[in-house]
Amino acid sequence: MISALRLTLNKFNILTKTLDVNMELIFSPSTIPSFNLAAEEYLFTTQKEYLFLYVNEPSVIIGYNQAVVNEVDIDFCIENDIRIIRRLSGGGAVYHDSGNLNYSFISDKKDMPLSADFLLPVIHVLEKLDIPAEIRKRKDLWLPGGYKISGTASHVSKGRVLHHGTLLYDSNLEHLQRSLNPEKRNIIAKATASVVSPVKNISSFLVEKEKNVLSFQEFVDRFIDESVKYFGVSGLTSLTITDVEAIDELRQHKYSQREWNYKM
DSSP, X not given: OHHHHHHHHHHHHHHHHHHSSXXXXXXXXXXXXXXXXXXXXXXXXXXXXXXXXXOOSSEEEEOTTOOHHHHOOHHHHHHTTOEEEEOSSOSOOEEEOTTEXXXXXXXXXXXSOSSGGGGHHHHHHHHHTTXXXXXXXXXOEEETTTEEEEOEEEEEETTEEEEEEEEESSOOHHHHHHHTOOSOSOSSTTSOOOOOOOBOOHHHHHHHTTOOOOOHHHHHHHHHHHHHHXXXXXXXXXXXXXXXHHHHHHIIIIITOHHHHTOX
């Protein structure tokens, strides 16, 4: 047990040292899904290290190699104003809304582990909030009892790596299940299929365990505070006006376009 604990602490220390040289923590000023996915791509093209955090309006975010008709109940999404956006990374479809916190680690490839170790800072922060979580073989996070709270995906290109994931804190799980439940999953056979997993909100788990339950905003604020401490930075960095203009241009010309979002 002691050896395992030391190994975990060593991993934390190594990961912190590799990321905190130019690390910037950014919390997005926008809740528009197309803006935040464009922001991930924009930050990916720079030479800095980032932890980018954001909250999206209700949306389904599908993997780069997925087919919308295989993964999404399009009629339900239209009826409930749930946007459908394709992301840069692979992996399966996920649901975002105002009860879900999204995190993105963006770095040079040599500084970012390609294994599930990139999740160690997230686990550390969750533990500080009295939320136990464990990594499973698909590089996702689960609560005790067998409930998934965080799906992840990665993108690697030109010496850079992006690892991003979700954190279900107080999401609308009915909308999650119905938006990701099309009648036919294999219309386009060549597309990557999502792996269905049982999910639970972190807030519901805390209620069940009679632990302190924060509001979603309090959870986000605490997550930011603990991340700042973990990486040893002075605080959040804001996107500049130039950043926002470049991101919005990418949003308009790519992530808002049907040709991108429904290309398969």
